[in-house]
Amino acid sequence: xxxxxELSVNGRALSVPWGTTVAAAVALAGETRFRRSVxxxxxxxxxxxxxxxxxxxTINDEPHARSCLILCAxxxxxxxxx
Amino acid sequence: MNSARLSFDLVVVGAGPxxxxxxxxxAERGGSVALLDNSPWLGGQIWRGEQARPAVxxxxxxxxRFLASGARAVMQASVFASPDRGVLLAxxxxxxxxxxxxxxxxATGARELFLPFPGWTLPGVVGPGGLEAMVKAGWPVAGRRVxxxxxxxxxxxxxxxxxxxxxxxxxxxxxxxQVRLARFATGLWRYPEKLSQAVAMKAxxxxxxxxxxxxxxxxxxxxxxxxxxxxxxxxxxxxxxxLLACGWNLVPNTELPRLLGCALAxxxxxxxxxxRSSVAGVFCVGELTAIxxxxxxxxxxxxxxxxAAGAAGAARELFAERWRWHRFGAALTRAFALRPExxxxxxxxxxxxxxxDVSREAVERCRDAREAKLHSRCGMGPCxxxxxxxxxxxxxxxxxxxxxxxxxPVRVESLLTASEHSKPVSNLxxxxx
Ligand SMILES: Cc1cc2nc3c(=O)[nH]c(=O)nc-3n(C[C@H](O)[C@H](O)[C@H](O)COP(=O)(O)OP(=O)(O)OC[C@H]3O[C@@H](n4cnc5c(N)ncnc54)[C@H](O)[C@@H]3O)c2cc1C
Ligand code: FES
Numbered sequence: 001x002x003x004x005x006e007l008s009v010n011g012r013a014l015s016v017p018w019g020t021t022v023a024a025a026v027a028l029a030g031e032t033r034f035r036r037s038v039x040x041x042x043x044x045x046x047x048x049x050x051x052x053x054x055x056x057x058t059i060n061d062e063p064h065a066r067s068c069l070i071l072c073a074x075x076x077x078x079x080x081x082x
Numbered sequence: 083m084n085s086a087r088l089s090f091d092l093v094v095v096g097a098g099p100x101x102x103x104x105x106x107x108x109a110e111r112g113g114s115v116a117l118l119d120n121s122p123w124l125g126g127q128i129w130r131g132e133q134a135r136p137a138v139x140x141x142x143x144x145x146x147r148f149l150a151s152g153a154r155a156v157m158q159a160s161v162f163a164s165p166d167r168g169v170l171l172a173x174x175x176x177x178x179x180x181x182x183x184x185x186x187x188x189a190t191g192a193r194e195l196f197l198p199f200p201g202w203t204l205p206g207v208v209g210p211g212g213l214e215a216m217v218k219a220g221w222p223v224a225g226r227r228v229x230x231x232x233x234x235x236x237x238x239x240x241x242x243x244x245x246x247x248x249x250x251x252x253x254x255x256x257x258x259x260q261v262r263l264a265r266f267a268t269g270l271w272r273y274p275e276k277l278s279q280a281v282a283m284k285a286x287x288x289x290x291x292x293x294x295x296x297x298x299x300x301x302x303x304x305x306x307x308x309x310x311x312x313x314x315x316x317x318x319x320x321x322x323x324x325l326l327a328c329g330w331n332l333v334p335n336t337e338l339p340r341l342l343g344c345a346l347a348x349x350x351x352x353x354x355x356x357x358r359s360s361v362a363g364v365f366c367v368g369e370l371t372a373i374x375x376x377x378x379x380x381x382x383x384x385x386x387x388x389x390a391a392g393a394a395g396a397a398r399e400l401f402a403e404r405w406r407w408h409r410f411g412a413a414l415t416r417a418f419a420l421r422p423e424x425x426x427x428x429x430x431x432x433x434x435x436x437x438x439d440v441s442r443e444a445v446e447r448c449r450d451a452r453e454a455k456l457h458s459r460c461g462m463g464p465c466x467x468x469x470x471x472x473x474x475x476x477x478x479x480x481x482x483x484x485x486x487x488x489x490x491p492v493r494v495e496s497l498l499t500a501s502e503h504s505k506p507v508s509n510l511x512x513x514x515x
Binding site for chain 2 (some may be wrong): 019020031033037041043044048049050054060061064071
C-alpha cells in the first residue's frame with residue numbers, strides 16, 4: 001500500500017496520508033464550504049457517516065459524491081461548491 | 083453497469099460490534115456467512131479505524147476472530163432494497179450486488195440525532211461522533227477550538243478522543259441537568275468496566291470544563307461557525323470556536339428493518355429473547371433494538387448468531403449478560419432524556435429540512451410528516467428525511483413516514499432490474515487488512 005496519495009482540491013495539488021477521506025482532504029486544503037444549499041447557503045459535513053448528504057462535492061467530474069465515505073486515491077480531482 | 087450475485091445461508095448487515103459478533107459465532111459453527119457493510123472498514127461506529135490502526139484490544143480481538151471465522155466480508159456494499167423474500171440488493175463501487183440469504187441478521191446501528199437551532203447549518207457545526215470519525219480519517223483538528231455540546235455519554239468520549247488529536251476543548255455542554263447525571267453515575271458501580279472507563283476518561287479530561295444543564299441557543303459566523311451562544315435557561319453567553327460538535331444522542335437506523343416489514347415498538351425494532359424480529363428468519367441486534375452501547379451489541383449479536391446457527395442452548399447462556407447491559411441502557415436513556423426547552427430552539431425562520439431548505443414556519447402547522455412533504459418538500463431531499471425526520475419527531479411528535487426502496491439514493495443503474503451479465507465476485511472489495 002502506498003504511504004501517501006496525491007490528489008487535487010479545487011485545482012490545488014495536495015498530498016495526504018493513505019486512508020484519508022476526501023472530506024478530510026478538503027478540510028486539509030483549508031476549504032470549509034463543500035456545497036451550496038438550495039437557497040445558496042454555505043454547507044459542510046454534518047454527520048460524518050454518509051447519512052446527511054451535506055458533504056457532497058464533485059470527484060473526477062462526477063457530482064454529488066458523499067466525500068465523507070470516499071477514500072482519496074491518486075490523481076483524484078476534487079471540486080467543492082458546485 | 084456490472085452486477086454480481088452471491089448466495090449465503092446467513093447474511094449479516096452492519097459490521098459494528100453487533101454484526102461482527104453475529105457473523106463470527108455463526109460462521110464458526112459452519113454454514114456460509116456474509117457480512118455486508120457500507121464502509122471500507124470493519125468495526126462500525128465505535129471501532130471505526132480500528133482495522134487500519136488497532137488501538138482497542140477488544141476491537142482487535144473481535145476483528146481477528148471474525149477474519150478467522152470463515153465468514154466473508156463484503157465491504158463498501160450499501161444495502162438499499164429487498165425486492166423479494168430472501169433477496170437483498172446492495173450498491174458497491176464495482177456495481178450492483180444481489181445477495182440471497184436463508185436467514186438475515188440486521189445490525190445497522192444508530193446515527194446521531196440532530197436538532198435544528200439558529201446557525202446549525204453553518205459549515206463547522208458537526209456531529210460529535212461524526213467529527214471523531216472524520217478526524218480518524220484525517221480531518222485536521224490540531225490547535226482548533228472545538229466546543230462539544232448536546233447530550234449523551236458520547237460527548238465525553240469524543241472530547242477525549244479529539245484532545246488526543248490535538249484539539250482544544252473550551253467546554254463540554256451537556257443539556258441534561260446535573261442531578262440526573264449524578265444519579266446515573268452512582269448507579270455505575272454495577273457496571274465495573276464502564277466505571278473504570280469513565281474514571282480514566284475523567285482523569286484525562288481534567289482541565290476540560292464539563293458543565294451539565296447547558297445547551298447551545300445559536301451558532302454564529304460568516305459562511306462558517308465562529309462562535310456559539312450557550313444558555314443555562316436563564317443566562318446566555320458566547321464562546322468563540324472553530325468547530326461546534328453538537329449532537330443530541332442517538333436514533334436507530336430502522337430504515338432497512340422497516341423496509342423488510344419488521345415491527346417496531348417505541349421507535350426500536352421489536353425482538354424476542356433470541357433477537358428474532360416479527361419477520362420470520364430476520365434477526366435484529368445492537369442499537370436497532372435499544373441504545374445500550376457496544377457491549378450490549380456484542381452480546382445481542384452473539385445471541386442472534388448462535389440462534390441462527392441452531393445453537394439455542396449456547397444463546398441462552400448469554401441472556402443474563404444481555405439483561406445487565408439492557409438495564410444499563412435504560413439508565414442511560416433516563417439520565418440523558420432531552421429537555422422540552424430544546425423544542426423551542428428553532429425559530430420560525432430556522433431551517434428544519436437541510437436538503438430542501440424548508441423553514442420551521444413552513445411545516446409547523448402540518449399534521450404529520452406526509453402533509454409536510456406535500457406542502458413544502460420537507461424530507462424529500464437526498465437524505466430522505468433521515469435528519470429532519472428525527473428532528474420533526476422530537477419537535478412536533480410526528481411519526482416517521484412509510485418507507486420505500488431504495489433506502490438511500492443510488493445510481494440509476496443500480497435500480498435497473500434488467501438481466502445483466504454476471505461479474506466475477508472476486509472483484510468485489512474485500513476489507514483491506
Ligand atoms: C457517529 C457515532 C459515533 C459513536 N462513537 C462511539 C464511541 O466512541 N464510543 C462508544 O462507546 N459508542 C459510540 N457510539 C455508539 C455506538 O453506536 C455503539 O456503541 C455501537 O457501535 C453499536 O454497535 P452496533 O453493532 O449496533 O452498530 P454500529 O457500530 O453502528 O454498526 C452499524 C454498521 O452498519 C452499517 N450500515 C448501516 N446501514 C447499512 C446499510 N443499509 N448497508 C450496509 N451497511 C449499513 C454502518 O455503516 C455501520 O458500520 C457511536 C455512535 C455513533 C452514531
Ligand atoms: S457528512 Fe453526512 S453524508 Fe457525509
